[in-house]
Amino acid sequence: MNPTILLGVDGATFSVLDHMMEGGHMPRLRQLCETGVRGELLSTPHPLTPPAWTTLATGRTPGNHGVFDFIWAEERGSTVYFTLNNYRDIKAETIWTLIGRRGGSVTSLNFPFMSPPPEVVGSLVPGLTSWKHLRRSVYPASLFDELKTLPGFNTKEFAWDFDREARATKLIDDDEHAEWVEFHITREKHWFNIFRYLWKKHPADLTAVLLDGVDKLQHVCWRYLDPNCFHESPTEAQRRARELCLEFFGGLDAFIGEVMDTAPPGARIFLASDHGFGPTEHVFRLNTWLAENGYLTWATTDDLPEDERAKVDKMANRHFVHLDWTRTTAYAQSSATNGIHIRVAREPGQTGIKPEEYDAFREKLISELRAIKVPGTGQPLVRDILKKEEVFPGEHNGRCPDLTLVLFDYGFCSVLDKQPTIWERPEPSGTHQPEGVFLAWGEGIRRGERLPLQQILDMAPTLLYSLGMPIPSDMEGKVMTDAFTEEHLSKTPIETGPPTHADRDDAGTAADVAEEEEDEDVIFERLRALGYVE
Amino acid sequence: MHRARAFVPLPPTDAFPEEDPMTDSAPSKETVLQDLVTIVTDMTSDWDLDFGGKIDHSTRLMGDLAFESIDVVQFIVAIEEKYQRRDLPFESLLMTGGRYVDDLTLDKVADFLVAQTSNAPAADA
Numbered sequence: 227m228n229p230t231i232l233l234g235v236d237g238a239t240f241s242v243l244d245h246m247m248e249g250g251h252m253p254r255l256r257q258l259c260e261t262g263v264r265g266e267l268l269s270t271p272h273p274l275t276p277p278a279w280t281t282l283a284t285g286r287t288p289g290n291h292g293v294f295d296f297i298w299a300e301e302r303g304s305t306v307y308f309t310l311n312n313y314r315d316i317k318a319e320t321i322w323t324l325i326g327r328r329g330g331s332v333t334s335l336n337f338p339f340m341s342p343p344p345e346v347v348g349s350l351v352p353g354l355t356s357w358k359h360l361r362r363s364v365y366p367a368s369l370f371d372e373l374k375t376l377p378g379f380n381t382k383e384f385a386w387d388f389d390r391e392a393r394a395t396k397l398i399d400d401d402e403h404a405e406w407v408e409f410h411i412t413r414e415k416h417w418f419n420i421f422r423y424l425w426k427k428h429p430a431d432l433t434a435v436l437l438d439g440v441d442k443l444q445h446v447c448w449r450y451l452d453p454n455c456f457h458e459s460p461t462e463a464q465r466r467a468r469e470l471c472l473e474f475f476g477g478l479d480a481f482i483g484e485v486m487d488t489a490p491p492g493a494r495i496f497l498a499s500d501h502g503f504g505p506t507e508h509v510f511r512l513n514t515w516l517a518e519n520g521y522l523t524w525a526t527t528d529d530l531p532e533d534e535r536a537k538v539d540k541m542a543n544r545h546f547v548h549l550d551w552t553r554t555t556a557y558a559q560s561s562a563t564n565g566i567h568i569r570v571a572r573e574p575g576q577t578g579i580k581p582e583e584y585d586a587f588r589e590k591l592i593s594e595l596r597a598i599k600v601p602g603t604g605q606p607l608v609r610d611i612l613k614k615e616e617v618f619p620g621e622h623n624g625r626c627p628d629l630t631l632v633l634f635d636y637g638f639c640s641v642l643d644k645q646p647t648i649w650e651r652p653e654p655s656g657t658h659q660p661e662g663v664f665l666a667w668g669e670g671i672r673r674g675e676r677l678p679l680q681q682i683l684d685m686a687p688t689l690l691y692s693l694g695m696p697i698p699s700d701m702e703g704k705v706m707t708d709a710f711t712e713e714h715l716s717k718t719p720i721e722t723g724p725p726t727h728a729d730r731d732d733a734g735t736a737a738d739v740a741e742e743e744e745d746e747d748v749i750f751e752r753l754r755a756l757g758y759v760e
Numbered sequence: 761m762h763r764a765r766a767f768v769p770l771p772p773t774d775a776f777p778e779e780d781p782m783t784d785s786a787p788s789k790e791t792v793l794q795d796l797v798t799i800v801t802d803m804t805s806d807w808d809l810d811f812g813g814k815i816d817h818s819t820r821l822m823g824d825l826a827f828e829s830i831d832v833v834q835f836i837v838a839i840e841e842k843y844q845r846r847d848l849p850f851e852s853l854l855m856t857g858g859r860y861v862d863d864l865t866l867d868k869v870a871d872f873l874v875a876q877t878s879n880a881p882a883a884d885a
Contacts, residue, residue, distance in 0.1 A: 302849070302851050307850070307851035307854075307855070309833050309836070310830070310833050312837060314837075314846070342837060342841055356830050356831075356834075358803075358804075358807055358830075358831060358834075359803070359830075359831075359834045361806060362802065362803065362838075388828070388830055
């Protein structure tokens with residue numbers, strides 16, 4: 227079994243990485259490109275962390291793994307109940323458990339929705355988990371105490387920090403940008419250390435880490451990363467923020483080089499991002515637009531306690547939980563999905579449109595959305611509108627929005643009750659784009675070639691192939707044969723094997739696996755709407 | 761929009777070895793309370809809380825243990841794992857009049873769970 231390494235770099239895009247390599251800031255990545263293969267990696271139809279990483283880890287499309295967002299929400303009676311997705315919400319088997327069932331071992335670090343942790347053959351530290359809950363969320367349970375012995379180990383410095391993520395979305399001061407980058411320099415170093423420790427102490431057949439600092443920096447600090455956005459005469463604080471960004475990418479590069487240098491004979495390294503990145507200058511307030519066009523009615527705050535009403539009115543950020551459900555036919559739950567949910571009255575007593583009105587209602591909505599223009603330019607605001615059943619088919623697409631908007635600049639929608647409906651940002655920000663990155667390096671990998679567009683759906687079967695394992699018959703992806711040499715492909719034919727543990731409902735979190743989701747602020751907004759966070 | 765969620769039996773986890781999952785016979789409130797104390801004590805053991813009292817039936821999740829929304833989410837997951845139930849209508853515990861409650865005692869959570877055990881799980885359990 228060839229040792230296989232997956233370096234997940236959330237949000238990595240060649241538009242930044244090429245700039246870094248050309249500037250001499252990432253020489254080891256350049257070496258990896260020159261001695262391996264590189265290509266763009268197409269994300270899921272809506273390029274978002276939850277569905278994309280879950281597709282990478284399952285080889286299944288979102289409609290079949292069931293994860294579309296950081297959260298899921300359901301109307302229950304007159305209330306809306308929502309919570310965060312977790313491992314039990316993934317309806318397809320991940321490679322983390324599959325590889326163990328096939329006789330291999332894994333190290334899985336910082337991947338989302340891996341808590342409560344599944345039993346794996348190897349080690350697992352989940353991502354998107356607060357430091358308060360990390361101890362109870364690693365596998366095996368003894369691993370946490372083991373990691374605590376690492377010099378400088380501090381969960382508060384590398385586990386998910388919901389408050390910090392929320393504050394970051396409001397950063398406007400260049401000094402605060404610098405602090406943000408410094409935090410992520412430290413954070414990534416912790417994950418590097420955990421990787422190094424497990425790599426040496428508990429080597430696995432597949433060692434995978436998700437490094438999400440690139441995404442964090444690009445969302446907040448795009449203006450320092452995209453040469454097209456640089457200020458002509460930067461202030462000292464802006465120069466400092468830019469220098470720290472370069473330091474961050476330099477640290478990432480050194481880590482990549484270290485993995486290359488310490489990879490055992492026969493090893494292969496794969497580097498992949500869940501989506502690309504680019505600039506965005508506008509915010510479309512989707513629920514505001516739906517209200518202006520008669521689809522949505524905000525609830526009055528008259529019945530709220532005085533303190534809560536004042537808070538809501540002052541902040542002018544009423545959320546979908548503050549809707550008048552008797553007069554709302556379509557609404558957006560989450561800016562992460564850019565999605566619109568159409569309310570259909572399927573049972574007596576429910577409010578919403580009649581089932582037989584659905585198609586005409588949806589077409590009218592699509593038509594009106596397509597007519598929206600970007601102020602100043604007159605170009606269509608909406609690049610595309612994805613219908614649930616067409617773009618996200620599958621047996622687990624029940625939580626998918628009825629419509630998903632692709633905006634002209636791939637920006638995210640806001641779901642809050644604010645004006646103006648289309649707001650132009652004072653400075654460009656970073657947003658997700660469909661094309662991420664794919665690189666491969668090592669034994670049997672072509673050298674120095676640029677590949678045609680690859681698919682994130684193909685990552686899981688490619689990793690299994692690298693490990694010498696058959697590809698489950700129900701995986702929708704295929705092996706990225708473009709990356710491998712003809713010699714390797716002829717010596718190691720691709721084999722199809724038994725299906726995955728198809729029904730995850732029967733597998734649960736544990737281990738009879740012997741058989742066996744602007745996005746960070748969205749989480750905060752959902753949590754704040756829960757009422758427990760100010 | 762109003763679909764029922766399937767009852768999903770879950771195998772035990774390392775964190776909470778199973779004793780008497782909420783299946784055929786309803787556990788007593790005393791048993792449920794003890795389970796909740798065990799869960800919360802384990803969950804908060806390294807939180808550096810100012811709270812110096814003993815965790816018991818009167819302990820308030822927000823007021824005493826400084827629970828934030830994410831902690832509530834994790835608490836619910838731990839309960840679901842403990843009792844191997846994913847069909848418990850926590851919204852009726854967490855929401856009143858369409859709004860989320862300000863605080864919860866373990867006693868109130870126990871009452872909710874005991875009441876739920878008297879309700880048979882979904883038919884596909």
